[in-house]
Amino acid sequence: MFNEELRADQIKRHASLRIDRAKAMKYPPIALSIGQTSVGQTTYDIPFGTLGNFSALVGQSKVGKSHFKSLIIASYIGGKANNYAPDFKSHRDGDKVILDFNTEEGKWHAQMGARRVDMLVGMSYEHYHPFALRELEYNERLEFIEYCLYTKYKDKVGLVIIDGIADLMADVNSLAESNEMIQKLMKWSSECNIHIIVVIHANYGSNKATGHAGSSIMKKCETLGLLEREEDFIKVSFPLCRGFKIDEFCFKLDHNGLPFTSALDY
DSSP, X not given: OOOHHHHHHHHHHHHHHSOOTTSOOOOOOEEEEEEEEEETTEEEEEEEEETTEEEEXXXXXXXXXXXXXXXXXXXXXXXXXXXXXXXXXXOOOTTOEEEEEESSSOHHHHHHHHHHHXXXXXXXXXXXEEEEOTTSOHHHHHHHHHHIIIIITTTTEEEEEEETGGGGSSOTTOHHHHXXXXXXXXXXXXXXXXXXXXXXXXXXXXXXXXXXXXXXXXXXXXXXXXXXXXXXXXEEEEEEESSSOOOOEEEEEOTTSOEEOSOOOO
């Protein structure tokens, strides 16, 4: 039986968790949209990600996930990035911070990726904070991310990218660890009112994300972006979307190694 203290906690929880069907609720604020769609006479931006949710980028090793991640970050910041991906639209609120956690690459490659964002934007944006976490243990990476979210940049964050979500676990095939990681993603995104993009490898010869962690991410994410190489370009499709369907598109790299989706004259 519940003691009185626990009973009081559950009474409060019951009131806060119960869905009020009569209450008018707005659609979650969009962090980044890709393209538009029309319903009747009204045109809507198609959300790639909304605040309070997380999305995922999945693809084989070296397919171009990091380049596409740079394009997303740059588009969220703005500046000249619209020239490279004109269908991407930022809905960033003021000077919200972007946190980019790279768990896979060494410092040189991680820095090149961060500089690529600067080149796409056309400037070094002061509220974009990239980090190289490769040298840390998986539990230290978790601790550092939570420090950034809840202490260092508390209430200032808009977008978070975790490039190498599998590196926040000891075993991506552990059901317990996978469930715990998914709970953290849902908790972080909801409590901090941010959008989180996780990057994860696909199994060899498959479009399925790696391990139990990958399966859970594909089930729980708001949007799944799937990257596949097609000769001299990379195709991006969106097989799983919680809102409007996002049309697939392709991107290439220009002579500076910058990704673009538009027909730029190079």
